[in-house]
Amino acid sequence: MKNAMGELAQIERIRSGWGGRGGRGLTLGIGDDCAILRPPAGHEVLVTTDFSLEGRHFRRDWHPPESAGHRALARGLSDLAAMGARPLAAFLSLALPGDSMATRAGRQWVERFFAGLHALAGEHEVPLAGGDTSESPCGLVLADIVLVGSAPAGCALRRSGGRAGDALYVSGALGGSAAELVELERRGTQKLRGIGQADAGTAGKHPQLYPQPRIALGQALLRRRLASAAIDLSDGLSTDLGHLCHESGVGAEVLEAALPIHPLAAAHPERALALALNGGEDYELLFAASPSIKVPRSLAGIAITRIGKLVRGAGMTLIDTAGRRCPLKPAGWEHFAASSSR
Amino acid sequence: MKNAMGELAQIERIRSGWGGRGGRGLTLGIGDDCAILRPPAGHEVLVTTDFSLEGRHFRRDWHPPESAGHRALARGLSDLAAMGARPLAAFLSLALPGDSMATRAGRQWVERFFAGLHALAGEHEVPLAGGDTSESPCGLVLADIVLVGSAPAGCALRRSGGRAGDALYVSGALGGSAAELVELERRGTQKLRGIGQADAGTAGKHPQLYPQPRIALGQALLRRRLASAAIDLSDGLSTDLGHLCHESGVGAEVLEAALPIHPLAAAHPERALALALNGGEDYELLFAASPSIKVPRSLAGIAITRIGKLVRGAGMTLIDTAGRRCPLKPAGWEHFAASSSR
Numbered sequence A, B: 001m002k003n004a005m006g007e008l009a010q011i012e013r014i015r016s017g018w019g020g021r022g023g024r025g026l027t028l029g030i031g032d033d034c035a036i037l038r039p040p041a042g043h044e045v046l047v048t049t050d051f052s053l054e055g056r057h058f059r060r061d062w063h064p065p066e067s068a069g070h071r072a073l074a075r076g077l078s079d080l081a082a083m084g085a086r087p088l089a090a091f092l093s094l095a096l097p098g099d100s101m102a103t104r105a106g107r108q109w110v111e112r113f114f115a116g117l118h119a120l121a122g123e124h125e126v127p128l129a130g131g132d133t134s135e136s137p138c139g140l141v142l143a144d145i146v147l148v149g150s151a152p153a154g155c156a157l158r159r160s161g162g163r164a165g166d167a168l169y170v171s172g173a174l175g176g177s178a179a180e181l182v183e184l185e186r187r188g189t190q191k192l193r194g195i196g197q198a199d200a201g202t203a204g205k206h207p208q209l210y211p212q213p214r215i216a217l218g219q220a221l222l223r224r225r226l227a228s229a230a231i232d233l234s235d236g237l238s239t240d241l242g243h244l245c246h247e248s249g250v251g252a253e254v255l256e257a258a259l260p261i262h263p264l265a266a267a268h269p270e271r272a273l274a275l276a277l278n279g280g281e282d283y284e285l286l287f288a289a290s291p292s293i294k295v296p297r298s299l300a301g302i303a304i305t306r307i308g309k310l311v312r313g314a315g316m317t318l319i320d321t322a323g324r325r326c327p328l329k330p331a332g333w334e335h336f337a338a339s340s341s342r
Helices: A008-017 A065-082 A106-124 A176-187 A189-193 A215-223 A237-248 A271-277 B006-015 B065-082 B103-123 B178-187 B190-194 B215-223 B237-246 B272-278
Strands: A026-027 A035-037 A045-053 A088-098 A128-135 A142-152 A169-171 A229-234 A251-255 A285-291 A303-312 A316-319 A325-327 B024-026 B035-036 B043-053 B086-096 B128-135 B142-152 B168-173 B230-231 B253-255 B285-289 B301-309 B316-319 B325-327
Touching: A035 A128, A035 A325, A045 B086, A045 B142, A065 A106, A065 A142, A065 A215, A065 A229, A088 A106, A088 A215, A088 B043, A088 B142, A088 B325, A128 A237, A142 B043, A142 B086, A169 B215, A176 A271, A176 B178, A189 B316, A215 A285, A229 A237, A237 A316, A251 B024, A325 B215, B035 B086, B035 B128, B043 B065, B065 B103, B065 B142, B065 B230, B065 B316, B086 B103, B086 B215, B178 B272, B215 B285, B230 B316, B237 B272, B237 B285, B237 B316, B285 B316
Parallel strands: A045 B128, A088 A128, A128 B043, A251 A316, B086 B128, B253 B316
Antiparallel strands: A026 A035, A035 B043, A045 A142, A045 B035, A088 A142, A169 A285, A169 A303, A229 A285, A251 A303, A316 A325, B024 B035, B043 B142, B086 B142, B168 B285, B168 B301, B230 B285, B253 B301, B316 B325
């Protein structure tokens, strides 16, 4: 943890605002060369890192600053959720454009970014235990979030445990995040200002701006030993199911009629299916369970829907509403690739 | 760990090339939502994150790609060294310009970046356990390195343990890294091609291009209970000693005549002292030890020099070769701030 610039004041502010709240497993937070964590006895340590780069993962003209902060943390928390882990601490490396500290508007953006991140961290009781700061070399906000969690040794959910015959389930609804992104692009920035984090909730009103990582659900799956394999839906069902199948050495059949389509996606009937299959960033959980296990219709307050099953072989098949079988290809997309790479 | 782009092939290559070597404490590496680490029984977990952003922390026209990769990992390893930790695993988030994969020269740069990182990781037996990849939103190489290590519970060296009366020591020599940077700037890129990682060694021939994190020294300090406080010299002695003093609640006196000046800095007599005090990026260790403890002149093969002591109060004082006392102000600098921010 280096502070190349004179940003100690910034770090101090983060420490008092967020790090101070931590944490069961946090022995030493910001202010030394490393943070020190003490995982519960008998637990393993889980680690994940995720970029949130302006122009790739968010846009300052589409995402309110609270959303950018919320989403950065949500990406990492969702990875912990997928393995049933309990969050121990977060680390944020953040590079800010020079004007972020020099102008009032810049400072406000940063304040609101942290407010968004802070609110979600508070919900999940995750302390900020460190990170790095720098001036951005290119005028864009560059963030990398690290989440450290723990799970009882040998019990973390993995992508690789699925077996042919297992039933496939998803939490919540699909396609909402991509559908809201379409809407953001259409409306542009002016209409955004009214969308505060207070609207976020778990009701999924703003699945693109304020996705809800399924931490409690992941822990319930682990604790109740319901899932044989699990992954979070970050790149889209078609892509992430492909990962689960690849790691488990199986294929899959998905029933179109069973897919829980998010209302925001259902509002575009002609593309609802594509949004649900390939839209990505829903941050719901996809998991497999042995057919002998009775999976409740709701877990940790989230609806659970059976959408198909794992099968022998390597391919994925979509069975449409008329019963026809067609190949399901991984087709998650890179949301901003065309519009903002510079 | 998300793979927004089609860079799974890249990740697979890293996995086979590096991740495969790991590691005592690594239960599950690249290929799931999180990596799983199992620290030794009775150990705490240490975590540090460090940006390596092109234009801030390295320049493609000054640093050979092997150096950029080496330096990214060295920054994180040095933080573990400062606390006496044993490395468990590294995580790399890496955003590459679009042409990095599309052109032969781009691919070569990436190959050589990983070769540099890989070589240092091999020396310290650190597996790459995960990370994130993305296309860079601004044409610059953007890296964030995360190091996870372990230390016996309650034993990690901290900045905060120093007491008035403790003697102050540094490892190796100071100012070499900044002096070599001056030289790189003078010569520009043409002459760089000949400086391979084979020249790096521990002899400190290229302290800017291939700094050597003092992992073995940090572990020796911890094991032998020699140090009351420690920090790595990333921002320069004046700045990092300031951090140690601040966290320990003491002041310090430094003897100019005692400072071990690196030969590359000594070659510039008029600025050797400034380079040694403020140059930064030497990645040596600065530590305090009770006056009752006999500190060897060499530890883990690295020369150890007594340079002063901790005193009551809050200020830092430099005692020059004539015995005059002058205030020592934190004056680490941001190497590329003027020359490369865009």
